[in-house]
Amino acid sequence: MDDDEFKAFFTMMHPRLLRYGMRQLDADTAGDAASDALRVVWSKHVASPQSEDEQRQLASLTYTIMNGVISNILRAERRRFRLVDALKREQHAAPQVEPDLADQFIDGHVPEAIRTLPAADQEVLSLLIDGYGVNEIAEILGTSPGAISMRLSRARTRLRTLLEHPDD
Amino acid sequence: MTNPPSGPGPRDLSESAELEQQTRQLLYDAGARPRELSLTDAEQRRTSAAARAVLDDLLTRQERHHAPVRSHPSRNRWALVAVAAVIAGAVFPVSHLLSNNTSITVAATPPMAQFEDSGRQSSTSAADLLTELASAAAAQPGADPAPVQLVITEHWQLADHQATDNGVTVTRSESYLLPDGTIRVIDRQPQPLSESGQMTPDSLSNLTPVAHDTTRPTAGSDYPNALPTDPGALTTQLVPADEDCPRLAACLTQAIIGLHEDYVLSPSMIAALWNALAQTDDVTYLGQTQDRLGRPTVAIQVPSVDNDHDIVIYADRTNGAFFGSEKILTTDDPGRQLAAPTVISFTMIVASQRLPLSDVP
Numbered sequence: 133m134d135d136d137e138f139k140a141f142f143t144m145m146h147p148r149l150l151r152y153g154m155r156q157l158d159a160d161t162a163g164d165a166a167s168d169a170l171r172v173v174w175s176k177h178v179a180s181p182q183s184e185d186e187q188r189q190l191a192s193l194t195y196t197i198m199n200g201v202i203s204n205i206l207r208a209e210r211r212r213f214r215l216v217d218a219l220k221r222e223q224h225a226a227p228q229v230e231p232d233l234a235d236q237f238i239d240g241h242v243p244e245a246i247r248t249l250p251a252a253d254q255e256v257l258s259l260l261i262d263g264y265g266v267n268e269i270a271e272i273l274g275t276s277p278g279a280i281s282m283r284l285s286r287a288r289t290r291l292r293t294l295l296e297h298p299d300d
Numbered sequence: 301m302t303n304p305p306s307g308p309g310p311r312d313l314s315e316s317a318e319l320e321q322q323t324r325q326l327l328y329d330a331g332a333r334p335r336e337l338s339l340t341d342a343e344q345r346r347t348s349a350a351a352r353a354v355l356d357d358l359l360t361r362q363e364r365h366h367a368p369v370r371s372h373p374s375r376n377r378w379a380l381v382a383v384a385a386v387i388a389g390a391v392f393p394v395s396h397l398l399s400n401n402t403s404i405t406v407a408a409t410p411p412m413a414q415f416e417d418s419g420r421q422s423s424t425s426a427a428d429l430l431t432e433l434a435s436a437a438a439a440q441p442g443a444d445p446a447p448v449q450l451v452i453t454e455h456w457q458l459a460d461h462q463a464t465d466n467g468v469t470v471t472r473s474e475s476y477l478l479p480d481g482t483i484r485v486i487d488r489q490p491q492p493l494s495e496s497g498q499m500t501p502d503s504l505s506n507l508t509p510v511a512h513d514t515t516r517p518t519a520g521s522d523y524p525n526a527l528p529t530d531p532g533a534l535t536t537q538l539v540p541a542d543e544d545c546p547r548l549a550a551c552l553t554q555a556i557i558g559l560h561e562d563y564v565l566s567p568s569m570i571a572a573l574w575n576a577l578a579q580t581d582d583v584t585y586l587g588q589t590q591d592r593l594g595r596p597t598v599a600i601q602v603p604s605v606d607n608d609h610d611i612v613i614y615a616d617r618t619n620g621a622f623f624g625s626e627k628i629l630t631t632d633d634p635g636r637q638l639a640a641p642t643v644i645s646f647t648m649i650v651a652s653q654r655l656p657l658s659d660v661p
Contacts, residue, residue, distance in 0.1 A: 163347035167354040
């Protein structure tokens, strides 16, 4: 990939990676993570994609790298705040308070029913909740749009059953 | 029925689009709400500027991009080089030994520390040294009982956007831990680090204007006093088993660094922390050196959890005080065009003392 091609790729992917990163990180950290992921792509001397399939594969590779960068950041953060968390757990061990509804809306909200679905269903549904479409979910998860549509269809069926028969 | 929010960007008008919309409606009716993923204007400006800087940086470094990278050194290689230098009777920057191969290090980074009296030469083991530090710390008088804990640090880390000619700039942070358990951190404008890699007396006394003034929660102002002083119990408390830490010494060292950077610790707690670290494996005594503030110090190396860098901690052998820490890249990073070993961050404790509330700015 030459300079111009990489520049175009960077310009296209950075906002998408940033938005994806913001699902777990603050905006500035997500921006840095997006840059880190693209830097890795640059260092890999990847060939310029010659087809839509190759373009999608490169985007998937970049999301995979982004997931690694995010994991590293979160692991470091967990380590950093382990002491704080430990004490908070001790301090709040007493009465269990329901989360504030306003907080749920600010941070997004996933209904409890979804949390009982298989992890693969939760993954695809949570991306859908955040506004991602089938094609982009396919890129993020490194699979084809057809496979995501099937996963989505199955997840929707399971979710509907769960919502209609919550006690089953 | 309320309409759910639509997804980002244009969509294919296909079956999958219909499936998306139906599923999204089901989720919305079930109470699902999206996260807030849009940027404020200020965030947009900041992230765009940072991204442009990274892109420009990558493209302008293209010539270097294809420069050969040394094969990966072993984790402890840079430490072994330091030891070899001392065995040979020489005392000089470790990086000089690698000068023929460090041309790909283009970002500005501070020089590596110089070591003498390495562990191998003096037959002092890391455990011996840590036990010695614990004894020295335990013999110190107790801290002033004033309510505010002030920790002043000088710190630097390799930034993504750091250009070759920017030099290394160091930021002073004044961290006031208040009795209510919150920490107010005042960061001052960065100032250059000297070529020797140390702060000069002038730079240490020169207080630059305030850049950031933020407050964050902590685990409580008395948190360290609630920790056990038995080394085993302390380690268990600081590195709980459910944290799944793959390298105990590294996780314990991070906890020790975090405690020193937030709290003014009692002599007994400092001693307990050294004793706990002394009981771990994977710790190496590097030797004597001077830290970034020019203080005589002893250095101990701990490989990180990630395997790509080592943590070096500095202490005062005379009183067991913790002086600070550095991270040393131990694996070449072609993405950032860094050849190991390279200093990628440091934090030095300038002062750690208690104050009356009236002294908080």
